[in-house]
Amino acid sequence: MAHARDLLRLARPLDWLKGFFVLMPLPFAVASGAHLDPLPFALGLLGFSLLSSAVYVFNDLRDVEFDRMHPEKRERPLAARRVAPRLAGLECALLLGLGLALVTASARLAALEIALVYLSLNALYSMGGKHVPMLDVFLLAAGFVLRVLLGCALIGASPSNWLLLCSSALALLLALAKRRADLVQGLGPGHRPSLEGYSQEFLDQAMAVMAAMAILAYALYAMDSQVLRPGREFAGVPLVTFGVLEVLRVARVEAPRGFQMSRFLRSPALGLCVVGWLLATLWSLGTL
Incomplete structure (x- = not known):
């Protein structure tokens, strides 16, 4: 039976540190007159973080056989067979649903659009884009840039x-x-x-x-x-x-x-x- 620790590790909460890119434009935007409303911003940031966790779980499901050949990734919960694929799929669906709900609750349409673009690009990456030289690198990089755009969208600022x-x-x-x-x-x-x-x-x-x-x-x-x-x-x-x-x-x-x-x-x-x-x-x- 999967332990809660393995399910948490599968979601990779430490990777939420990439959310720094969401915060990057804030000091400049606020100084330019943009209004920072803490609650919608927090909802959007948390929702996007949960969506990123859903993406990680989905990618691990797709990559489980490749990960078993990797010196470090073979210790991941799915690759090490500590979490069943069906349970991982359920976790992915829950993270996806909750993440979209929180981004929607931020009441920022642009933020929701960015979240949907993020999910689409990561689906492209997981479904084969990661096997194409240069396309894989650009798809990885796009996730960071979309975080910057999300930060701007959540406070209504132009990047x-x-x-x-x-x-x-x-x-x-x-x-x-x-x-x-x-x-x-x-x-x-x-x-x-x-x-x-x-x-x-x-x-x-x-x-x-x-x-x-x-x-x-x-x-x-x-x-x-x-x-x-x-x-x-x-x-x-x-x-x-x-x-x-x-x-x-x-x-x-x-x-x-x-x-x-x-x-x-x-x-x-x-x-x-x-x-x-x-x-x-x-x-x-x-x-x-």
């Missing part, structure tokens, strides 16, 4: 083009780092068919391009911003640079141990970087 460019580049960097780790770990096409279309050299070059784009886009965003105080615009740029370089460092130096996105997102170095960026941003906005 900045520079912020979208920065978050897109950062999301692609994370997705490429994940694929690079798969390649370096020696996982062949038998586990991840899309790896046949990648080389380590290509992934290193693509990651360098995305890293440079993310830093430059954020710097240009700070320069172009109408809400940051004069003389304080670039306070957050060093923190963004640190965070991007930390992704590159982990991907290149710690690749043999695997680049687990959820593990990286809760690393102490990144946590300090995020706190530092938030403080620098609030100071730049004149809030501190």
Whole structure:
């Protein structure tokens, strides 16, 4: 019989840390005059997190045989046969229903539309998109960018083009780092068919391009911003640079141990970087 701990692990609540991307546009949007209503925002954020858990369960159901060949993923509840597929399917349906109900309760139509696009793209990923080189990376990255758009939708703000460019580049960097780790770990096409279309050299070059784009886009965003105080615009740029370089460092130096996105997102170095960026941003906005 499945334990509650295994069912919880199947939902991957630690991956809810990706919700940071939902919070990314908030300081700038509120400073621009957008109204933050805590209850609808919390409902939308929690609902989207539950939808992401439903996606993880669905993907594990689809990937169970592949996961049993993976050195780490074989310990997942489904792959390790600690949770029956029928029970996992029920959990997926419950998470999906509750998540959609909460996003709908936020009374933000744009947020519901974003949630439906997120589910559609992840269905495409799970049903075969993850086996197509480059398409798999773009579908992974889209989930992060949709979180940024969700944050804007929940407070009725229009996303900045520079912020979208920065978050897109950062999301692609994370997705490429994940694929690079798969390649370096020696996982062949038998586990991840899309790896046949990648080389380590290509992934290193693509990651360098995305890293440079993310830093430059954020710097240009700070320069172009109408809400940051004069003389304080670039306070957050060093923190963004640190965070991007930390992704590159982990991907290149710690690749043999695997680049687990959820593990990286809760690393102490990144946590300090995020706190530092938030403080620098609030100071730049004149809030501190």
